Amino acid sequence: MKKREITQMIPVAMLIILMIAGSFLSANFLTVNNFSNILQYAVESAFIAIGMTFVLLIGEIDLSVGSVMAFASVIAAKMALAKQNIILILLVVLLIGLVCGIINGFIITQLRVEPFMGTLVMMMVMRACTFLFTGGGPLTGSVDASFKQIIKGNIANIPIGIWYVVIAFVIAYLVTAKTRFGRHVYAVGGGEETAKLFGVRVERIKMMVYAVSGILAALSGLLVTARIGIGEPRTGYDYEMTAITICVVGGVSMNGGKGGVQGTFIGLMVVSMIKNLMNLMNIDVNGQPIVTGIIILVTALVVTRKAKGSGRELVREI
Amino acid sequence: MKKKIAAVFIVVCMCIGMSACADSPEKNSDASSTEESSGDRETEAADGKYKIGFSQCVMNHPFRIAMVDSFKEVVGDYDDIESVVVEGNGDVQTEITNIESLIQQNCDAIVVSSLSGTSIYPAYKEVHDAGIPLIIAASGCATEEEDAYNFYDSFVSTDEVEMGIAAAQCANDLLEGKGNVVMIRGVVESTNSMNRYVGWNQEIPNYPGIKVIAEQSAEWLRLTANEVMANILQANDDIDLVYCENDEMALGALEAIRDADREDEMVIVSMDGQQDACEEIQNGGAFKVTITNNSDMKEAVSAAYAMAQGDSIDKRIILPYEIVTEDNVKDYIDKNY
Numbered sequence: 001m002k003k004r005e006i007t008q009m010i011p012v013a014m015l016i017i018l019m020i021a022g023s024f025l026s027a028n029f030l031t032v033n034n035f036s037n038i039l040q041y042a043v044e045s046a047f048i049a050i051g052m053t054f055v056l057l058i059g060e061i062d063l064s065v066g067s068v069m070a071f072a073s074v075i076a077a078k079m080a081l082a083k084q085n086i087i088l089i090l091l092v093v094l095l096i097g098l099v100c101g102i103i104n105g106f107i108i109t110q111l112r113v114e115p116f117m118g119t120l121v122m123m124m125v126m127r128a129c130t131f132l133f134t135g136g137g138p139l140t141g142s143v144d145a146s147f148k149q150i151i152k153g154n155i156a157n158i159p160i161g162i163w164y165v166v167i168a169f170v171i172a173y174l175v176t177a178k179t180r181f182g183r184h185v186y187a188v189g190g191g192e193e194t195a196k197l198f199g200v201r202v203e204r205i206k207m208m209v210y211a212v213s214g215i216l217a218a219l220s221g222l223l224v225t226a227r228i229g230i231g232e233p234r235t236g237y238d239y240e241m242t243a244i245t246i247c248v249v250g251g252v253s254m255n256g257g258k259g260g261v262q263g264t265f266i267g268l269m270v271v272s273m274i275k276n277l278m279n280l281m282n283i284d285v286n287g288q289p290i291v292t293g294i295i296i297l298v299t300a301l302v303v304t305r306k307a308k309g310s311g312r313e314l315v316r317e318i
Numbered sequence: 319m320k321k322k323i324a325a326v327f328i329v330v331c332m333c334i335g336m337s338a339c340a341d342s343p344e345k346n347s348d349a350s351s352t353e354e355s356s357g358d359r360e361t362e363a364a365d366g367k368y369k370i371g372f373s374q375c376v377m378n379h380p381f382r383i384a385m386v387d388s389f390k391e392v393v394g395d396y397d398d399i400e401s402v403v404v405e406g407n408g409d410v411q412t413e414i415t416n417i418e419s420l421i422q423q424n425c426d427a428i429v430v431s432s433l434s435g436t437s438i439y440p441a442y443k444e445v446h447d448a449g450i451p452l453i454i455a456a457s458g459c460a461t462e463e464e465d466a467y468n469f470y471d472s473f474v475s476t477d478e479v480e481m482g483i484a485a486a487q488c489a490n491d492l493l494e495g496k497g498n499v500v501m502i503r504g505v506v507e508s509t510n511s512m513n514r515y516v517g518w519n520q521e522i523p524n525y526p527g528i529k530v531i532a533e534q535s536a537e538w539l540r541l542t543a544n545e546v547m548a549n550i551l552q553a554n555d556d557i558d559l560v561y562c563e564n565d566e567m568a569l570g571a572l573e574a575i576r577d578a579d580r581e582d583e584m585v586i587v588s589m590d591g592q593q594d595a596c597e598e599i600q601n602g603g604a605f606k607v608t609i610t611n612n613s614d615m616k617e618a619v620s621a622a623y624a625m626a627q628g629d630s631i632d633k634r635i636i637l638p639y640e641i642v643t644e645d646n647v648k649d650y651i652d653k654n655y
Contacts (some may be wrong), residue, residue, distance in 0.1 A: 026553060028552050028553045031552070033552060034549075034552045037548055037549065037552055041545045041548065131377075131378065135383075136377035136378055136379075136382075136383050137377075137378065137379060137380040137382075137383045138380070138540075138566075140593065140594050152577070224541055227541060227544065227573075228540045228541050228544065228570065228573070229573075230540065230594075232539065232540060232541065232566075233378060234378055234539060235541065275545075275549075276549050278534075279532075279534055279546050279549030279550055279553065280549055280550075280552060280553040281553075282531070282532045282533065282534065282550075282553070285503060285506050285533070285534060285535040286506060288535075
């Protein structure tokens with residue numbers, strides 16, 4: 001038991017080491033302002049990475065998140081530019097995410113298509129829909145200042161973006177750790193057949209997981225629109241890769257059942273901090289991917305070590 | 319049974335996806351007339367019309383869309399031009415296939431706008447080998463040392479190296495010879511970014527007072543530029559000018575500067591002459607200058623038309639760029655939007 005507690009601290013230690021290293025590399029890194037900045041710009045990645053965590057936990061993958069995000073983003077932009085009610089926009093965005101997620105879930109559970117293929121198709125189709133909807137270029141115009149407040153405001157003197165990140169992770173943690181749905185997600189990831197024997201309705205869990213992933217992707221699309229005030233169809237390219245990277249760096253296994261949202265938070269911080277440090281230190285643009293790659297590799301090596309062997313706990317937990 | 323349904327479903331999805339990705343309506347409408355006999359291409363086609371094909375690399379940027387709109391508008395003014403427009407969806411393979419299809423359709427001249435660098439050269443060679451006049455519009459082009467230089471007939475575009483030089487001059491004028499500059503680049507390996515960068519770097523050593531303190535990429539995108547600029551603002555207390563390689567990024571950077579409440583400290587120089595950028599210049603904030611890339615296809619079409627008729631034209635036709643500032647922004651908006 002004690003050993004387990006220690007190994008759980010490794011990712012946190014890694015994060016602290018990176019923060020200390022960062023503070024030596026740039027004097028402007030370890031400041032309240034800068035961290036407020038990092039968190040505010042991490043909201044979209046946070047939402048998508050949390051959705052991806054659930055998908056990875058059941059041992060599958062969702063490649064469509066970037067495209068769903070882009071589609072929701074341009075629809076939200078169209079409505080915001082037409083001065084529609086914010087609540088209505090939010091509902092439409094949630095609906096887009098839900099429908100996309102359910103279609104993904106349907107293709108995978110009912111048509112028995114490999115998740116990689118099913119969500120890849122969804123990724124292509126939604127991206128095309130996005131471009132068809134805007135006619136290629138961005139949707140421009142001016143949105144209400146109140147619409148921009150979705151991401152620009154402050155609550156209790158703390159930028160709203162930070163609230164989103166914190167709330168999203170707290171909810172995600174409670175869902176995975178304290179609810180039956182959360183336990184079933186781990187069970188499905190640990191082994192579908194075993195889970196079935198224990199009475200878990202695997203297909204329904206999968207549907208719900210894809211719905212969560214779709215909804216979170218669509219919500220981050222709404223946030224992007226609020227941030228930039230236009231409908232940019234190129235939004236969210238490669239976000240599925242970013243999200244998977246964040247999860248894996250945080251120790252979420254791509255084989256399912258192992259890891260958790262705490263890890264995802266660490267992964268999010270690591271990836272966001274690297275991006276931030278690159279800009280602060282003004283590292284040569286052409287060399288940036290090398291630095292990113294090495295830091296991600298080192299973190300992943302250290303962090304994923306602890307995930308090994310923890311699968312034994314699964315059966316007892318159900 | 320379920321598997322069969324699944325297979326059918328996937329195929330349908332893929333078809334929808336692909337048709338949405340690859341096709342433009344113009345391409346389909348002309349597909350039927352491909353099998354004309356290949357006679358002498360220099361002479362007029364059977365129906366008394368010249369067929370001019372236009373291969374656009376991608377349609378996800380206002381500038382690229384403006385080019386296609388301009389092309390359609392310009393050919394509309396000619397009674398004897400039949401036009402075919404194809405779009406490559408940002409993928410060089412698709413571009414090459416598209417250009418091959420234009421050759422198949424017996425075009426009398428082909429206009430190509432590509433961002434694929436040297437990868438597109440084989441397609442230039444195919445057009446050349448088919449004996450069809452080739453006009454390159456607003457994209458990178460082979461230099462005299464390269465083989466591909468012999469494969470095209472005319473290169474019609476703004477000189478983006480010149481635009482980079484102009485940007486450096488504007489920066490120097492605005493700063494009166496002294497100041498710290500932040501530079502936000504597009505996708506660094508793209509032709510546009512490279513040329514603009516070369517021009518800027520050619521000119522900037524002439525102004526020893528100007529210091530580039532940060533140089534980062536924001537991939538041409540507003541959201542990315544917003545974040546990159548927010549980070550740069552954290553690291554640098556003394557910024558006098560921000561130079562962005564396109565307007566989308568400049569608008570993202572401007573947003574970040576406003577969020578940090580530092581709009582009074584610095585000015586912005588940018589490129590493209592997009593409508594919302596011009597409006598920012600008109601509003602008189604930090605956004606001071608945008609240097610316009612020319613999306614007008616009049617020269618390219620007239621070159622293609624002349625070549626189709628068998629006339630010869632200049633190997634390089636340089637389109638003028640325009641520097642839009644507070645002084646002329648109103649005229650520019652009235653004229654273009």
